[in-house]
Amino acid sequence: MAVAGRQAPRAGRPTPSTSGTDFRNAAPAPIVLVTGPEDYLAARAMDSIRKQARAASPDLEVTRLDAQTYAPGSLLLAASPSLFGEKKYIEASGLESMNEDFLKDALAYLSAPEPDIVLVLRHAGGARGKKLLDAVRGAGAPVVECQPLKKDADKAAFVAAEFKGSGRRIDRPAIDALVAAVGSSLAELGAACSQLQLDTTSTVDVATVEKYFGGRVEATAFKVADAALAGRSALALSTFRHALETGVDPVPVVAAIGSKLRTLAKVAGEHGSAQSIARTLGMQPWLVEQAQRDIRGWTPKSLATAIRAVAEADAEVKGLARDPAYAVERALTVVSASARAR
16 A cells, blocks of 8 residues: 555656657556646547556556545555455546645655556646656656647648558548648547548548548638639639538638638748748648749739738627628638739
8 A cells, every 4th residue: 555654666666758658659557647738639548548457457446536626545545455456547637736635645655656556647737736747757657748739740640640550541632631621629630530440441532531521611611712812702702602501600711711821921931942841830841832832923912912801801700790701701802802913
């Protein structure tokens, strides 16, 4: 049993490590810290650790603790020897809001963790509990970093790894199409990967992604944006009106147009190969190449006119206009005209 005031750590304690563990490689250990604000990655890591622990010990005894409402002694009680000798798995969540009782007991337990018990600590971020986190890291316990994937390049790498791990194949253009369609939420992106892996048998291509996710709000919004930036006013307006009829909100449509224009502006100010620009801006090389093609012929004046029109539409669809749809249509007309005026 783990008790306060123990003197020396047990043999076999983990050795210090300075690098984090990828969520896919998370494995049972006497203490595992799962840290970072991305709950989807954290849930994946903790599910994996729990399944591995249960596979090794089918009669695994699972205890869950909430560090915010923690009662003194609960951790030490959960870690006490089982009457029937079952292996133990303890999961403590909410460390970002931990109370002082949990901090005290966790530090005491950390001084000499039970080698046959798996203790998983979940901290979603913030400064609270830094003393405990520093102690966990200093003890060399595995740390699973769960940070948000904000860049398209990181999301694309996530999709590629999901398919590689399942032994399935997906075309590179299909990866980019999937990120564009459902990349706003990592949980949805992960679910989309799972659905494609389950429902398809051949290599996933762009047509497959379009079949399953072409109707998503994100995908529809970028179709409208692509048409406007290509100067195809009629197509942009008809696609937008169809989107409205199917329940799409104007806000993500304006956001997509703005995102496309900002990409053009960023790429227009850079020099070098698509690869070097992509590294500098944290973008996908194919996206840079597309922007380099699209920016040809645009003048600073026409680009500024389009950006200004979209900025006005953004304010209008968020409450300044009585008719948000009309505000978007006006912006689409201006963007399309600016594109044709290149």
